[in-house]
Amino acid sequence: MPNALAPSNDETRQTSDSSFEMKAKEILERAMLSREWDVPLAGAATDAAEMNHVDLAYWFYKLERPTLNAESGVPDALFASDKSIVRLPAGFKQESVLTLSAAGDLMPLDGIEGSSNIIYEKVSDILFDADISFANLEAPLTKEKFESCLIQGCDLPKGPILQNSFAMFDALVRHNDKSFDVLSVANNHSFDLGVDGIETTRQVLADNNIVGVGTPESQAEYGRANIITKAGIKVGFISATFSLNDRDPPENESYRVHTARLVSKYVEPELELLKEQIGDCRREGCDFIVASLHWGYEFEFFPRTKQIEAAHALIEQGVDLILGHHPHVIQPVEYYRTKRDPNRIAVIAYSLGGLTYDQWDAAPHLSLGLALKMKLSKGIMDGTSRTFIDSIRPVPVFQQTFHHGGTRFLCIEKLEDHLTESASHEEDNDFTWRVNKMKSYADLILSNSTP
Structure with a gap:
């Protein structure tokens, strides 16, 4: 109709x-x-x-009113498999192991710096007890005098201009002596502060020994992957954002952000830039390829058909893991047996939602995120070196505000820790309602079916 x-x-x-x-x-x-x-x-x-x-x-x-229904044509069979099919194939001889964690958006929030070393206290084992930990940094940093993470007066429909102070950044990316190892910085807010924001962010990441993915330093680096080697396993990170909110760099600075029309209203998903980076990973001898994709439709709990087709195409081209972010809600995790290698199960997390949202008391669908904890194994099979996903654990987490001594704090908590604690919150009807609402969203997304 x-x-x-x-x-x-x-x-x-x-x-x-x-x-x-x-x-x-x-x-x-x-x-x-x-x-x-x-x-x-x-x-x-x-x-x-x-x-x-x-x-x-x-x-x-x-x-x-977030969209809980899938687009017409998205088949139930797409998400029929669960994490139990992720296992090492018969005949594989393991030689080394690497752990990897992943989460979605780190959005700036005024006052969050006061929650430093508190934010991740209850989820540090999921996020930071890994050889490589990943998230998406949603806003660039500024050296200018800082008043708010949100710059008002922006044009519609480009949306708000976001920025991070140095203190806010430190609270978002670190817990005590640990921090994220890899941050995607290719997203629709990457160019909110122009070239200065790109350069400032790159320098701060370098100073903190964090790999920034998606903002090449030069034209020669455009279309190249970021490669990390740990535990003898070489992991290539490729990246692209669907948009820069109509704040594109000038033509002579077009290399500044890996940008491709992945979910355009007018054209099919453009995958050439990502395929170029896959080629770079192959030339560099990567054992495992991770695609960081800033894409999708905000506040929709299921990916669109064209995203699914694009994800499968990238997997068949050589990607082993897709980490999606941008919709601000969680979306399903697909366990996809590849045609290029029947022994390989690729994982597609269409949207990990967010770890933090830019509101202290955000609605349940905006507070809920998804963290992944994975183990990769490298070894020999049929006489050749291969690297597979050994195991994976998706963990729903949520943003919780609490007050102590008149001060407001933010903490990310595991949803599972509160599903059996309703009795302790009998007097807090709002908290119980929020937990139940988030559980309904998590059940919808992780039940391996579409409505």
């Missing part, structure tokens, strides 16, 4: 922010009454550069 709220062919973006916002608000009010956007809107834009009034209204609709 045609969408009654879809724009006519001659509808274009308004030059005035106020008129653009007013038009989107009118459309949103109609949608709230019709509820027809409780299913994914076909042909919607998620890239700010492609958005019209309807797309912006749809974005705000989902922010309040």
